[in-house]
Amino acid sequence: MNLVPHSIRWRMQLWHGALLAIVLTGFTVTAWRLQWNDEMRRVDVELQQQIQTMLGIMHGGPNRPPHRRADNPFLPPLFGDDRPPPPPGIRTPDDLYDWATQIGNSSRYYKIWTGPGQHVEDSAGLLANELTIPEELPEGELTPLTRDTIINGRQAREVIETAQRETILVAGRTLEPELEESRRLAWKLTVLGTGVWLLAFFGGGWLTRRALRPIQNITSTATRISSGHLDERINVEEADSELGQLAGVLNDTFARLQQSFDQQAQFTADAAHELRTPISVLLSQTQLALARERSPDEYRKTLEACQRSAKRMHALTESLLELAKLDTSTGITRHQPIDLATIARDCIEHLQPLAEARGVQLVPRLEPSPVQGDDSQLSQILTNLLSNALHHSPENSVIHISTGSTIGTSFATITDQGPGIAAEHLPHLFDRFYRADSSRNRNQGGAGLGLAICQTIAKAHGGHMTVTSEVGHGSTFGLSLPARMA
Amino acid sequence: MRLLVVEDEPDLLHTIATALREEGYAVDTAEDGEEGLFKARECDYDAVVLDVMLPVMNGFEVVKKLRESKKTPVLMLTARGRINDRITGLDAGADDYLPKPFDLNELFARLRALIRRSAGDASNIIQIKDVVIDVAARTVKQKGGLVELTAREYSLLEHLALRRGKLVTRTELYDHLFDENETSLSNLLDVHVSNVRKKLGHEFITTRRGHGYCIEA
The missing domain is CATH 1.10.10.10 (Winged helix-like DNA-binding domain superfamily/Winged helix DNA-binding domain)
Known part of the structure; x- marks a missing residue:
């Protein structure tokens, strides 16, 4: 089993979850630290106030609560006049006593040393007994100094103040309430953070699933299409989103694929259909001839009919092969500088005998028409157009052949005085297997591929075929190609 | 039995006509739809063999127009073997359908069946x-x-x-x-x-x- 999921959705989900966890952890830890620091500052202020009070009392006078070592001699010399007065409200020894009792409870403590090793005064309770002179107290360090410490196994905070004549005051308190508060906060933050994370994780999952749903849609449609249902299309719900655009592009692609598939299928069907008629002739002719003994003359007629069919199939397969070749090659193979006028002249020379036999006059008007391309292919176009024109020309008519060039375009046109072509057929004339007559036109002998081949060749040369025609007034077929720059 | 064969490919027309004559039928021929329709209207044929792709008027139109006046059995003969073409042909009024290329014996058999049915007989x-x-x-x-x-x-x-x-x-x-x-x-x-x-x-x-x-x- 693979531990790293391959689904984009799950990967996005995991990344998003991990990132969110890091951010949330950072945020809650920071919040928790800030809160703790805040607490500590508050404790420090409190402790400093305590020290100030102590200093103030020491400064305030020799009176001490009578029951507590009243004979202690430290007070007068210790405190000079430069000390601030005690906080308001503590003025008398009684006050001081109260205060000492107050701070002497279990969580608070204080201690005063007047010189190294001599502790003078401390708060009641166990905590104070543990206190030693802070050794690490650096010389000249600014006081008051705050530090964290462990007293009697309990975490505590204390403020150290150095006063005159090496007097050191330490006031501290244990941090049970703060620790408790901090733990509570940590717990709250954890619960809250986890909640937010879960919400965001599943919310994100939902969003991802929603965002990726079109992709699933695309995938399933594409799967159906690849399994042969070419007419399926992706249902585009949000046309403006990125996925909607992608779906639009894919749909266009599918449509074009289907179109080319259909064209291919149509082409194959048409080709098969074209082959059927000569095959029918072959089969029925031979079947009939073989049904009984025939005279030599009948056999000869049968063979002639078979030959005609075979020739027709030959011409058809040649055309098909040629089209297939033109379709598969990316373009023309030969690029030589040639002139359509030269090609037209050869073509006219070649077909002149046929024209004379049909009593048709060929009238050339050949201006230079320089192009780049394959002379045999271009010659095929003109020969095809000219022989078509000859086939459709009545006796004693004229066919005009002209070549020339305008800006950027070289052209050749062939105009006959034949029956013309109805307007409805003109747009399809260059389609494969299209016949204006809807039936096999025996006189023309083709399979409806001649003009399609012309068009394919013209397109391979970067040009196109043109036709204008009016029923009763003849037709003009043209080839126009990009002119070759001299 | 007199039949009409309408087919524009001359070799095929000749073959079918000859084969049918050898089968003992009297056979008339037509090379385009118009001629075919004219003959089919003029004469009471026992059956018509009709190609679909015809010059001037295609086989579907011929059979549709023929049905306005005649009940002559029509067998469509065509290179277009698609189902739609068959449906179009049969709906236009054709009685049977034979795709090209076909076997002459099958053509004979189908014609016999058509003629027999049009006379009201189910058996041979x-x-x-x-x-x-x-x-x-x-x-x-x-x-x-x-x-x-x-x-x-x-x-x-x-x-x-x-x-x-x-x-x-x-x-x-x-x-x-x-x-x-x-x-x-x-x-x-x-x-x-x-x-x-x-x-x-x-x-x-x-x-x-x-x-x-x-x-x-």
Whole structure:
């Protein structure tokens, strides 16, 4: 089993979850630290106030609560006049006593040393007994100094103040309430953070699933299409989103694929259909001839009919092969500088005998028409157009052949005085297997591929075929190609 | 039996016509839809073999227009083998459909079936008194013994047998036994009738003087 999921959705989900966890952890830890620091500052202020009070009392006078070592001699010399007065409200020894009792409870403590090793005064309770002179107290360090410490196994905070004549005051308190508060906060933050994370994780999952749903849609449609249902299309719900655009592009692609598939299928069907008629002739002719003994003359007629069919199939397969070749090659193979006028002249020379036999006059008007391309292919176009024109020309008519060039375009046109072509057929004339007559036109002998081949060749040369025609007034077929720059 | 074949490919038209003539049918031909429709309207053919892709007017149109006036059985013959084409053809009024390339024997069989059905018979065997006519095999038996008939004689007998009990006029018989190219004398019909009578017995075909012939069912 693979531990790293391959689904984009799950990967996005995991990344998003991990990132969110890091951010949330950072945020809650920071919040928790800030809160703790805040607490500590508050404790420090409190402790400093305590020290100030102590200093103030020491400064305030020799009176001490009578029951507590009243004979202690430290007070007068210790405190000079430069000390601030005690906080308001503590003025008398009684006050001081109260205060000492107050701070002497279990969580608070204080201690005063007047010189190294001599502790003078401390708060009641166990905590104070543990206190030693802070050794690490650096010389000249600014006081008051705050530090964290462990007293009697309990975490505590204390403020150290150095006063005159090496007097050191330490006031501290244990941090049970703060620790408790901090733990509570940590717990709250954890619960809250986890909640937010879960919400965001599943919310994100939902969003991802929603965002990726079109992709699933695309995938399933594409799967159906690849399994042969070419007419399926992706249902585009949000046309403006990125996925909607992608779906639009894919749909266009599918449509074009289907179109080319259909064209291919149509082409194959048409080709098969074209082959059927000569095959029918072959089969029925031979079947009939073989049904009984025939005279030599009948056999000869049968063979002639078979030959005609075979020739027709030959011409058809040649055309098909040629089209297939033109379709598969990316373009023309030969690029030589040639002139359509030269090609037209050869073509006219070649077909002149046929024209004379049909009593048709060929009238050339050949201006230079320089192009780049394959002379045999271009010659095929003109020969095809000219022989078509000859086939459709009545006796004693004229066919005009002209070549020339305008800006950027070289052209050749062939105009006959034949029956013309109805307007409805003109747009399809260059389609494969299209016949204006809807039936096999025996006189023309083709399979409806001649003009399609012309068009394919013209397109391979970067040009196109043109036709204008009016029923009763003849037709003009043209080839126009990009002119070759001299 | 007289048939019309409409096909624009001359070699194929010639082949089909020849083959059908050798089968004993009288065959007329047409090379485009218009000509085909004209002939089919003019004459009561026993069946029409009709190509779809025809110059001037395609086979679908021909059959549609023919159906306005005639019930002649039509067999469509076409290179377009798609289902839609078949449906179009049959819906236009064609009775059967044969895709190209086809086997001549299948064409014969389908034509026989069409002709038989249009005469109202479902079976290939027609029995009249002691004479048994097998339309498929084109044989005639009397009392179990095979009777030798020429193709024309057989056609005459079959035509009358398919319309047994009904009067068949001389013109109708003449129309169905000879094609458009035959300029035979009208008494040739009497010769054929007399030959059949010689082989099957004189009373088998009765003459209604001035009207025509009839085989009593």
